[in-house]
Amino acid sequence: MLSVIVLAAGQGTRMVSNTPKILHPVAGKPIVHHVLDVALALTEEVVVVVSPQLDALAVTGGRPAKVARQHHPRGTGDAVRAGLEQLQCDDGNVLILCGDVPLVQEAELQALFQQHQQHHKDSISVLGMRLTDPGHYGRIVAEGKRLISIVEFKEATPEIRAINLCNTGIILTSLATLKKLLPELSCQNAAQEYYLTDIMALGQSHGIESYVVEAANSTLFHGINNRAQLAQAEQQYQQMLRHKMMLSGVTLLDPDTVYFAHDTVVGRDTTIYPNVFFGEGVAVGENVTIYPNCHLVKTLLGNDTKVGPFAHLRDHTILEDKAEVGNFVEVKKSRLGTGAKAKHLTYLGDAVVGTKANIGAGVITCNYDGVAKHQTTIGAGAFIGSNSAxxxxxxxxxxxxxxxxSVITKDVPGQALGIAREKQKIILNWVKSRFYK
Structure with missing residues (x-):
């Protein structure tokens, strides 16, 4: 049996924000949700430890994870104690993750499990990372794979700080080991906190060995403490998404300028031009072309569709196969049927557009009357002339x-002409009489 405890009770003061650190997004998803999704892929028994003021639903995002409260900020050891109180199991292993490490990957954790199984079931395995600039991470003192101790930066001597093998904060051990060692933790240190990392030294007095497993990709385990680190995590996550997209058959003409959300789906043979931003909830079919400077959120694009340049698709927009949306077109909560086109300077809101309908330049659907939204239905093969409302x-x-x-305020039957504009009037010699008297 595996249980996971996610430590997410840090105050996050260095973010300088009214939003809790763990709820800041990376690729459109809160930091802690990235960690919880990895944890829930491993087991159903997941507990996230947070500070008392955080809303439980915001922390879990509706995921089936339990929430434990660390009522006083007394360190990681105390946070794990709070998490243990919520566990239902009586034995098995416990994996401890950090809630501010959104790039953690299941594959790296599986490697930790495999190496842990080579040792006694009550041993302690720590995931370590080698860094060229270790900064303020805790240092791992080891002899080969055998871990001697983890020294927090505040407690480290210059010799210890010179070590570049650092603690990721990810620990795997048995529930029995945690129950035995946590009560022995002391807060006699520079921070006056209960350091979880002290269980390694305590374990030695009980004959419990500790081991270090070096991460294959150390860059995945950087914690986020400020906005600069948040931006770095965003950039790294985007690079991962871009690489994944291109390997799956998507052409990115300038990958560094395309931003995906964590849940973006793009079909093969799709081409994405520079400066395209995908918000959450976007799925793109095959052989789609998205031209430069487009913004898509909560949108579904069928096969062979074309979008942009400078198009904004949002809030439950659907383009069926071969539909086209062009320059400076905004679409919201609308469906364009197969082969329908809105090529220029158009706003379609709360609309249903039929197959092969053509929407001219400057057309708008006046969907809001100041109180409520209303729907516009445009039939198959209809033609809406330019600059119509x-x-x-x-x-x-x-x-x-x-x-x-035209400004159309009444229904127009099929195959009928609807026109609503004042009859053109021509006054001869008006300019001469007005300006050249």
């Missing part, structure tokens, strides 16, 4: 035609 609720029938510059 469709005042919802309204329905334009199949193959109907709306004259350019």
């Amino acid at each position: 469709l005042v919802a609720p309204i329905s334009i029938g199949d193959e109907a035609l709306i004259g350019a510059g």
